[in-house]
Amino acid sequence: MSTKIGLQGELLASSVLQGYGIDNDLVGKDGYDLLAWLEQKPIRVQVKATQKAHTDRGKTVARYNFQTNYGGQKTPISKIQCDMLALVALDRRTIHFMLPENLSTTKKIYSEQMTLENEQMTFSKVFDTLKRMCTCS
Helix, strand or coil: CCHHHHHHHHHHHHHHHHHCCCCEEEEEECCEEEEEEECCEEEEEEEEEECCCEECCCCCCEEEEEECEECCCCEECCCCCCCEEEEEECCCCEEEEECCCCCCCEEEEEHHHCCHHHHHHHHHHHHHHHHHHCCCC
């Protein structure tokens, strides 16, 4: 992924989180890109971005493909690296929020799921879970 796509995703994720009332800072640390604050506790946010949905050969439905791994071994991201992920579809300017649980090396999301309604729902679900579990680092 180009660094411009990554930076665009990080800036959009930061702005969206601010819009939901979550203060955050761009940090670019190993394993996470943003440090968000939930009730004065730090939340490490890994941002993954893609420019547009892709249609696989022979298929009719488009999907966004997010690389949810790190390192040369393509190890799936886990809660060791971050507390949550923000998967950014740049062409729609929407985000799918999720916890780093049971990930494979790629997370695929159908294009019709990348909506503002889904963004709001996944944001609420993730932050409600983080508040209850206090998975903050």
